[in-house]
Amino acid sequence: MSARRSLSWSSALSDMRNDRVQVPAGFLGARGRIEAAVRFGKVALVKADGSFDRAGIMTAAAAAAKAHQLTYGSTWAVAMSVALKAAWQAGRTARGRAAH
Template sequence: MSLQRSLSWSSALRDLKDDGKRRPAGALGAQASITFKARTRPLVAPTGAYDRAAIMAAAVFAAKTHQLTYGSTWGVAMSLALKSTWAAAKAARARTAH
């Protein structure tokens, strides 16, 4: 057995960059259902404040859809849905601010 190990820095850094690019299963589906739900009830008020009730309603809707589609646990589905919903709300707020 060799006492020295070889390390390719370029492949190690490429692997680190690739780890951040992966999306969890169902992320695009969650974004689509959030966009659908946000059409009926906006996530941001005209004043620029977050509508937390609308955000939670959209997240629950997306989590239920994700759970039915992928069979994941409620915690995983809700985590993915809340991350996607808050990202959509922040984007909507940025659009209304400018």
């Protein structure tokens, strides 16, 4: 057995890039739709006491999922997954903003 090992830096860096978290298709659009709904007062993601408004998050996610389905032609499960991820991320951001 050889005491030396060869390492391909290009394949190692390529593998590292592939391991990073990929943003799902339509995530940024869903997040934008949810933030617009919050900005126009259609839904609230955070209650006055600082807790998450789960009904508001679900309402915003359902609306964003419908738009995602129309745009990408995906299944309801995929569209709802993308929209819920975006809604919770927007909710965490809104809660952080409200705390300061």
